[in-house]
Amino acid sequence: MDGVIHDHVAIVTGANHGIGAATAQALARRGCAVLCTFFRVADPDDPGTPRAYRDNRARDAATVIAGIEADGGAAAAVEADLSDPAAPALLFDTAEERFGPVDILVNNATGWLADSFAAAATDRLGRTLEPVTAASWRRQFSVDAMGAALMIGEFARRHIARQATWLGFPEEVSYGAAKAAQENYTMSAAIELAPYGITANMVHPPVTDTGWVTDAVRAHVAASRTLIHIAAPGEVAEVIAYLASDTAALITGNVINLR
Secondary structure (H helix, E strand, O other): OOOOOOOOEEEEOOOOOHHHHHHHHHHHHOOOEEEEEEOOOOOOOOOOOOHHHHHHHOOOOHHHHHHHHHOOOOEEEEEOOOOOOOHHHHHHHHHHHHOOOOOEEEOOOOOOOOEEOOOOOEOOOOOEOEEOOHHHHHHHHHHHHHHHHHHHHHHHHHHHHOOOOOOOOOOOHHHHHHHHHHHHHHHHHHHHOHHHOOOOOEEEOOEEOOOOOOHHHHHHHHHOOOOOOEEOHHHHHHHHHHHOOHHHOOOOOOEEEOO
């Protein structure tokens, strides 16, 4: 599933760890120049979330960039808060100044938090739950829904302007709703932007061990009839890289569920 991505430029959001970092590395290995964007988050201590995962979310993308460059790839990093409406233009300007026009966008960043309508203090995996409030909703939707939509809009405007033709959850209620909005934006983009040679697909990864998987999570997956596999970030990244390749130029408007 290598695909061909030589001479292309990608922006990958949330690329300082996990699936985002693995995707940036997978694209770079295939000859794509990558702008890795990230936003460091200082998560509060939570007995249900491993320290390593919280540390990953708080770090920059220097290690990712160094690894790509050590393998002969081209990459740069920019820290940006996608809840800021000015961020998309900044990111695309930076990528274009450094590498040229962007023709691959991977919306991976997440404003994840666990919240619930119920009054429980923790979820079934022992992670601290917040009640749904206006503030928690804004934090979630400003990144997962609004940020993704603005990035797609910026990509589309620039792509069309240069006349490019390359084809290229319970207990987490706000997270699930924001992801549903992102899916709707992506499917709409697949239809509206198809005449301009833009493809758009949504990848739903399985439970992916980006550092947050605990023994309780593993037990939950093992007991589940619908959760089949705990994936490594690199496994998910290979699928995303394939969808971004010339080989997958006819694949668009799909929600791809990985198991």
